[in-house]
Amino acid sequence: MTATNTLHQTLYFSFLRQQWSELRNSVPLTLSEDELANLRGMNEQLSLDEVTDIYLPLSRLLNLIIDSKQQSSVVLDQFLNHKPTKTPYIISISGSVAVGKSTTARILQTLLQRWPEHPKVELVTTDGFLYPLAELTHNNLLKRKGFPESYDMKMLIDFISAVKAGEPNVSAPLYSHVTYDRLTDEVQNINQPDILIIEGLNVLQTALDPSPESKSSFLSDYVDFSIYVDAEESLLKEWYQQRFLKFRQGAFSDPKSFFHHYSQLSDDEANATAANIWDTINGPNLQTNIKPSRERANLILKKAANHLVDRVLLRK
Ligand SMILES: Nc1ncnc2c1ncn2[C@@H]1O[C@H](COP(=O)(O)OP(=O)(O)OP(=O)(O)O)[C@@H](O)[C@H]1O
């Protein structure tokens, strides 16, 4: 038995796909046509079984946990003689590049906003908090994109702290996979949501020394429930390559794209280029910075081939 297995057995309840899907209980799959179209539109490969078996039980669990958190806030307000305060519930989603964090986040957003107790669910990705391209280039960090030092952690902590404090109209920077840079003419406005889902490679990381600037806190201090999406590296590399091929036809073909030159590559050349980016940047980042944060998560979704979740680990 490996050390990781023992750790998992101590810390987590473990469910096979079938066992987990039974925990959906009474949550009906009454997605409206619009919701279905929305889920389909975000990803043609996403199967409805996956939504039913994996994400509906998860949405049921989260609803119960959020409900109990809302009740305990009421108790605290009574005890303190405060007038009721409303702070957003924060869910984080982390995992490797190309594991499907943003897809998972969008499915959860669609499912969670259907509950009347928390209709307003906003989604933010930490990609927007990468330093602007010029700054990364200047600091020789272009080949370290996604590593802890490539993010403006102070900006990210200030953002999450303002949202958690219940401030209205907090702005988050946006990232473009086309220009490979932070957008200069558009931001995202977060206005007192019931739930904020924050998605990114780095949301569970505590690797960088908390500097005085970052108020000595970690992003995870603000997170109420954390999810890690997991898969074997061989699969991740494959998914990264597949997405690279898709981008070659889509985003890279835009003349504004930072990677426009990649649009001319043959299939073989594109696969080799993606494999090289994986082996030199995203793979090492996974091993050094992302995977070590996995066991901090409240829930681990373990994916197998075709992005199908085959095991769920829930922290005791
Ligand atoms: N549940 C799923 N079913 C089928 N395909 C999926 C699923 N989740 C993700 N994918 C596919 O896997 C690839 C990566 O997904 P996604 O962009 O969500 O990953 P990510 O972890 O957010 O990546 P990054 O960190 O690079 O932004 C995409 O091509 C997406 O279509």
Ligand SMILES: CC(C)(CO)[C@@H](O)C(=O)NCCC(=O)O
């Ligand atoms: C933007 C990040 C860091 C995270 O989503 C990632 O997609 C990325 O750009 N990584 C750098 C190497 C690459 O181009 O895949």
